[in-house]
Amino acid sequence: MRILLSFLIAFVLVFGIHFQSFAKAQKGRVAIVLADFGTTYSTGFVDIENIKEAVQKAFPHEKVVFTFTSNIIRSIWHKRQHNKKFENDPKLRDFLYVKGPLATIADLQDEGYKTIIVQPTHIYDGEEFTDLSSYVNGLNSIKTMKKKYMPFKKLVIGRPALGRNVWKYDYHEDIKTAAKALKDDVELAKEKGAALVYMGHGNEHYSTGVYAELQKELRSMYHTDKIFVGTVEGFPSLEDVLSAVKKANVKKVLLKPLMIVAGDHANNDMCGDEDSWKTAFEKEGIKVICYIHGLGENPKWVNIYIQHIKDVARDNGIELK
Numbered sequence: 001m002r003i004l005l006s007f008l009i010a011f012v013l014v015f016g017i018h019f020q021s022f023a024k025a026q027k028g029r030v031a032i033v034l035a036d037f038g039t040t041y042s043t044g045f046v047d048i049e050n051i052k053e054a055v056q057k058a059f060p061h062e063k064v065v066f067t068f069t070s071n072i073i074r075s076i077w078h079k080r081q082h083n084k085k086f087e088n089d090p091k092l093r094d095f096l097y098v099k100g101p102l103a104t105i106a107d108l109q110d111e112g113y114k115t116i117i118v119q120p121t122h123i124y125d126g127e128e129f130t131d132l133s134s135y136v137n138g139l140n141s142i143k144t145m146k147k148k149y150m151p152f153k154k155l156v157i158g159r160p161a162l163g164r165n166v167w168k169y170d171y172h173e174d175i176k177t178a179a180k181a182l183k184d185d186v187e188l189a190k191e192k193g194a195a196l197v198y199m200g201h202g203n204e205h206y207s208t209g210v211y212a213e214l215q216k217e218l219r220s221m222y223h224t225d226k227i228f229v230g231t232v233e234g235f236p237s238l239e240d241v242l243s244a245v246k247k248a249n250v251k252k253v254l255l256k257p258l259m260i261v262a263g264d265h266a267n268n269d270m271c272g273d274e275d276s277w278k279t280a281f282e283k284e285g286i287k288v289i290c291y292i293h294g295l296g297e298n299p300k301w302v303n304i305y306i307q308h309i310k311d312v313a314r315d316n317g318i319e320l321k
Contacts, residue, residue, distance in 0.1 A: 030320060031063045031113040032309060033104055035120045035132055037201075038068030039263035040076050045091055047261040047296025051121060054302045055309065061321035063113065066094070067104040069120075069128050074098055101135050105155070114153040115318055119309050121260050121296070124162040124210045126203040133157055158312040161295075161304050162210050168315065174304075175210070179217045181300035185291075186222045189254040192289055195226035197241060198258035199270045199277055202231025211236060211258075226250065229258065230277075232269055238277055245286065252287040261294040 032055060036048055048066060056064045068074045080086045081096045099107070101118065108116055118136055122129045136157045144150050159166075163174030189196035196218075200211055215229040215236075225248065230241035245253060255277060257266040271278045271290035278288045295301040313320050 029062060029113065029115075030059075030313070030318060031065070031108040031116045032059060033101070033108070033116060033118045034064065034066040034305075035069050035101055035118055035122070036066055036260060037122060037128055038070040038073035038077075038098070039261040040073055041261065041263035041267065042086070042089075042092055042095070044261040044263045044294070045095060047294040048121075049091075051260070051296050051302050051305065054299065055119075055306060058306045059309070059320050063108070065104060065108070066098070067101050068098050069101060069122075069132055071100065074100060101132055102139075105135075105139065109151050114151075116152065116155050117158065117309055117312060117318065118156070119158040119305055119312070120160050121305060122160040123200060123258065123260075124160050124208065125164045126208070127205040129160050154316055154318060156312050156316045156318070158305070158308040161301070161308075162214065169311070171210075172213070175214050175217050176221070177304060177307075178214060178301070179221050181298060181304060182218065183222075183300075184298070185254075185256055186218070186224075186227065188291070189226075190224075192252070192254055194252040194254040194287075194289055195228065195245065195248070195250040197245065197253045197255050197277075197281075198227075198229045199255065199265070200229060200231045200258040201265065202234035204233040207231075207234035209235075228253075232265055238280060241277075242280055242284065245281070246284060250286060252289070253281055254289045254291055255281075256291045257294060259294055260296045262292040263294075266292050266294070 034052055034055060039048075052064055052066055077095050077098055086092050086096060105116060105118070118132065120129050120132055136155060139152065140155055142151055159169065159174070161174070161178055163169055163171030165171055186196060202211070211229045211231055212235070215227060218227045218229070219225055228241045228244055230236045230238055255270055257270055259265060269276055271292060273279065278290060281288050310320065
């Protein structure tokens with residue numbers, strides 16, 4: 001009994017020291033949460049993991065994790081946890097157990113991270129980003145009786161790819177940066193002798209003119225009127241894009257998703273064999289080339305998020321290593 005008691009005391013002391021050392025080790029570190037909308041397609045890990053790896057390489061001494069902001073998509077992956085088709089693939093494990101923003105941030109805080117940067121991979125300031133900002137603002141509203149027990153030292157959120165309408169950063173400049181990152185797509189369309197048509201996600205809650213502004217910038221930057229940007233939801237719609245393409249007397253288009261991952265929307269809504277953008281163009285006698293690759297595969301686009309992480313860190317006095 002005495003030996004067992006001694007063992008238990010020793011275990012508690014060692015574990016306590018280890019936990020204190022672990023917490024101390026995280027004290028000066030920063031955790032970066034990449035907030036993706038998510039995808040149900042197993043091939044989507046290519047884009048998401050590529051962004052994660054690039055961000056980790058840019059900040060090798062910080063912890064980088066990803067979260068899905070879509071409740072529906074998380075639920076679908078969780079239901080796949082006991083499906084052998086998915087559970088036997090080590091590349092998909094993080095998807096099967098992916099958590100939402102609140103749980104992800106809570107886990108990091110529980111691990112001892114007091115400084116956390118949430119960087120959305122969303123395209124623009126729409127519904128998903130608005131909700132994500134609300135989560136961060138809500139957590140920052142927590143006020144403990146004693147300051148030392150505050151859950152976070154700093155919990156901040158970066159801006160999406162096409163920026164935000166805030167005073168610090170002119171979103172028009174973010175649009176220019178995004179347009180520059182899409183140069184390879186423009187050149188590919190030119191090589192194929194086709195007009196470039198982007199399909200973005202858009203927003204059913206409310207629409208903005210940011211996609212139209214991006215189209216305007218792309219046309220101006222690359223000196224062509226054969227670039228069109230539309231959305232699955234909101235403005236500009238497929239009907240808007242199709243009408244503009246026909247008026248421009250375009251005979252061939254290169255369809256490309258203006259989305260982080262080439263998932264369900266890209267494979268079905270954009271290039272499916274039924275009721276898709278592809279079939280809509282073909283019905284009008286327009287030849288279609290489908291280029292099903294997400295923006296997460298574009299290193300120049302990924303660099304946008306890395307820069308936005310640096311910006312929000314600098315603005316809040318966070319030192320990244």
